[in-house]
Amino acid sequence: MSELTIDERCSLTRRIMSLLEGWNLGASDILVLLQLPATIKARNLSRYRDEECFPDDPQVNRRLSYLMRIEDALHTYFPRNPEMRHLWVKRANKQFNKRAPIAVMVEDGESGLISVLSHLDCTFAWDMTGSKAEYGKG
Template sequence: MSDPRLDHSHALVALLGSWQLGADEVRALLQLPVGIRPRQLGHVPLPDHPETSRRVDYLLRIEAALRTSFPRSPEMRRQWVRRACRQFALRSPLQVMLEDGEPGLIAVLSHLDCTFAWDLTGSRSDYQRGDDGKGG
């Protein structure tokens, strides 16, 4: 039986490699705990740390959304991450994620995945209560 944290680590290494990130960028994106080096990823399970786990989840969901947008072009996915975007005040999504931390990851994922944004705003719970908002 495989370790889900190690599976996530392998997927993350592939993703970060496809984005051609340097060690400092990887460390910043994941907020790796002291003692974990970016080059260790993929060889050891990801740290069992809530912030790291959330960030990994956001990154893997960002990649899944990019695969939907650019299913045949890994190069376009990499370019999208690095290209300036009006949505982010002409910063690249990568800059947003690096400079803004977890809120930046959430912003990029929300931009790519409308269902994530919908869940984040509470619209889903409003919808489940009923059209009149009274819960019935």
């Protein structure tokens, strides 16, 4: 994501903030989920809604990428029902031992983001297993 222009990065920042606020995440959960640098305090998150871009940090970029793919997968699952996109992440799910996907993402960190994305997007899970590389050799 380092190749993004400042305008693209700020647009991405607003998109992710809107997504996380749509999921009703509090500031402390947003900090945990994105693993923003320790210098950024919960009270300062509002600046990312309007004026500043998220830091260009490899760890933050990876998490932003996961969140964008999760958002896209939810659009595929619920193309005509935006309310269900927000509701799905908040409801207990058998796949995650009756935990809500948002809890999995916040509590389990990057592995939680990967678990949720793998559940929603089979192509991501396929790529993660290495099956894609093996399939091409057949």
